[in-house]
Amino acid sequence: MIIITPTITIDEKEIREEFIRASGPGGQNVNKVATAVKLKFDVANSSALLPEVRERLLRIAGKRITEEGVLVIDARRFRTQAQNRRDAMGRLAALIRLAAERPKPRQRTKPSPASKRRRLERKHRIAEKKRMRRMAIPADEQ
Numbered sequence: 001m002i003i004i005t006p007t008i009t010i011d012e013k014e015i016r017e018e019f020i021r022a023s024g025p026g027g028q029n030v031n032k033v034a035t036a037v038k039l040k041f042d043v044a045n046s047s048a049l050l051p052e053v054r055e056r057l058l059r060i061a062g063k064r065i066t067e068e069g070v071l072v073i074d075a076r077r078f079r080t081q082a083q084n085r086r087d088a089m090g091r092l093a094a095l096i097r098l099a100a101e102r103p104k105p106r107q108r109t110k111p112s113p114a115s116k117r118r119r120l121e122r123k124h125r126i127a128e129k130k131r132m133r134r135m136a137i138p139a140d141e142q
């Protein structure tokens with residue numbers, strides 16, 4: 001069991017790891033050893049997540065979610081498989097923790113009377129400036 005928050009724990013069976021060859025640092029080792037980790041977590045069918053957390057996670061993850069609702073995390077930052085595995089698990093846990101936080105409800109506010117007055121004064125100044133730019137009509141043509 002992987003403990004994400006005090007209320008969320010994920011069974012290790014729900015996470016699939018695939019090891020692939022990584023580009024980047026490692027010299028000749030890059031061509032021989034599969035050190036990069038592709039971690040897959042089925043968000044849509046996970047029993048560990050509450051429906052509201054699942055919805056937020058699907059929204060937060062963006063392009064990392066497949067059409068089937070599988071979260072894919074690609075970890076290739078380090079030279080060793082173990083470090084990349086820890087990195088991928090840490091990123092998964094961070095995403096789930098972020099989704100587990102309830103967003104603070106928005107407090108509706110009203111503009112103050114002073115800010116309304118300033119906005120109207122600014123509008124009047126701009127209108128006056130534009131009025132002054134207009135071509136004046138000669139008195140004999142009126």
